[in-house]
Amino acid sequence: MPPPEGSPSDSAVSRLSRQIEFSLEIDKLKGVLRQTVLLDSSRQENVAEHSWHIAVMAGLLREYAIEPVDIDHAIRMLLVHDLVEIDAGDVMIYDRSRREEMKKREEAAARRIFGLLPADQAQEMRSLWDEYEARETPEARFAFALDRIQPLLHNLNTQGLMWRKHGISRDQVIEINSPICDAAPALWEYVSALIDEAADKGYLRR
Amino acid sequence: MPPPEGSPSDSAVSRLSRQIEFSLEIDKLKGVLRQTVLLDSSRQENVAEHSWHIAVMAGLLREYAIEPVDIDHAIRMLLVHDLVEIDAGDVMIYDRSRREEMKKREEAAARRIFGLLPADQAQEMRSLWDEYEARETPEARFAFALDRIQPLLHNLNTQGLMWRKHGISRDQVIEINSPICDAAPALWEYVSALIDEAADKGYLRR
Numbered sequence: 471m472p473p474p475e476g477s478p479s480d481s482a483v484s485r486l487s488r489q490i491e492f493s494l495e496i497d498k499l500k501g502v503l504r505q506t507v508l509l510d511s512s513r514q515e516n517v518a519e520h521s522w523h524i525a526v527m528a529g530l531l532r533e534y535a536i537e538p539v540d541i542d543h544a545i546r547m548l549l550v551h552d553l554v555e556i557d558a559g560d561v562m563i564y565d566r567s568r569r570e571e572m573k574k575r576e577e578a579a580a581r582r583i584f585g586l587l588p589a590d591q592a593q594e595m596r597s598l599w600d601e602y603e604a605r606e607t608p609e610a611r612f613a614f615a616l617d618r619i620q621p622l623l624h625n626l627n628t629q630g631l632m633w634r635k636h637g638i639s640r641d642q643v644i645e646i647n648s649p650i651c652d653a654a655p656a657l658w659e660y661v662s663a664l665i666d667e668a669a670d671k672g673y674l675r676r
Numbered sequence: 677m678p679p680p681e682g683s684p685s686d687s688a689v690s691r692l693s694r695q696i697e698f699s700l701e702i703d704k705l706k707g708v709l710r711q712t713v714l715l716d717s718s719r720q721e722n723v724a725e726h727s728w729h730i731a732v733m734a735g736l737l738r739e740y741a742i743e744p745v746d747i748d749h750a751i752r753m754l755l756v757h758d759l760v761e762i763d764a765g766d767v768m769i770y771d772r773s774r775r776e777e778m779k780k781r782e783e784a785a786a787r788r789i790f791g792l793l794p795a796d797q798a799q800e801m802r803s804l805w806d807e808y809e810a811r812e813t814p815e816a817r818f819a820f821a822l823d824r825i826q827p828l829l830h831n832l833n834t835q836g837l838m839w840r841k842h843g844i845s846r847d848q849v850i851e852i853n854s855p856i857c858d859a860a861p862a863l864w865e866y867v868s869a870l871i872d873e874a875a876d877k878g879y880l881r882r
Binding site for chain 2: 482483486489490492493494496497498499500501508509510512515516518519521522523525526527529530531534542545546549550587591620623624627656657660
């Protein structure tokens with residue numbers, strides 16, 4: 471929807487109104503639950519707080535990126551990479567069948583949600599999301615590794631609560647999380663030792 | 677605490693262990709509740725999701741900063757500005773008496789929490805927090821305005837739920853939120869009209 475016509479000042483107000491409307495809309499991400507629990511196992515994590523967590527972690531762990539990374543750009547991507555889940559919801563990363571169906575729903579969600587913004591900012595959001603999804607830039611690959619490593623750490627530190635609930639195997643964990651190795655091998659080395667330990671303790675299916 | 681001595685590879689592992697320990701520690705921010713409710717009024721907001729929300733909003737609303745602002749730097753500040761609340765908790769902004777006592781608790785919290793990190797990163801976190809608290813840079817002033825405007829918008833869009841609960845007056849809202857005007861006058865103009873409306877509707881004490 472193009473902004474309504476009018477005086478420059480009317481247009482400015484309309485622009486700001488759309489930005490505020492979007493700002494209010496994204497509050498809904500706080501109600502979208504993930505298949506990860508908080509470290510105290512008290513409840514499932516929501517997507518908004520997850521996005522915050524990995525944005526902070528990206529800044530802290532940037533030295534482990536195997537390629538030079540504009541970390542501020544990676545952080546901007548991480549902050550908005552899951553906004554489409556307001557409409558599309560979150561799907562367990564191990565549920566491959568549903569991930570295909572999800573792509574269509576996420577595409578529709580991107581059109582609706584980013585479309586709330588003025589055109590230039592809708593385009594900016596869309597670019598960040600497309601870049602993240604394509605994993606073709608060092609920033610997108612590093613951001614993606616962070617999105618994988620945080621839930622992995624949560625599973626490792628809650629005795630595999632969600633792994634056990636869903637009957638996840640060690641091989642599945644290795645396969646799904648191997649993009650960490652491509653983007654940040656030192657981080658992969660660290661967590662893969664912990665995955666082996668978790669398997670030994672029976673937190674993962676053989 | 678300096679990293680333990682040992683081979684370079686031992687030190688590298690210790691550095692990463694500390695970074696991971698910090699990454700796990702900050703999960704606790706998801707359990708610290710604020711005096712703001714989600715827009716659907718279903719529950720109080722936590723500090724982690726609040727930090728995410730204002731980091732995204734800062735990027736969107738950057739054009740309204742009255743001074744040139746390095747927005748990525750402002751976003752980095754916003755992501756970590758409330759980490760001390762893991763130990764110190766959140767205090768209602770209108771509760772002036774308790775805010776003095778809080779400063780001491782936050783100081784101790786900063787030492788403990790940032791101290792989990794390797795020294796260089798502890799210093800980086802501390803600098804971001806100090807800069808935010810001092811409000812002496814354009815980035816800190818703009819970040820602070822965002823930290824004010826988001827709960828204001830939530831109150832305005834929940835019929836003043838928390839204002840009414842705590843008996844907050846229009847004058848208090850104007851005074852506490854006036855830093856928005858200093859950093860981003862156009863945003864202030866927008867919200868101050870809404871504050872007047874809210875007062876007319878009785879959501880604020882006279």
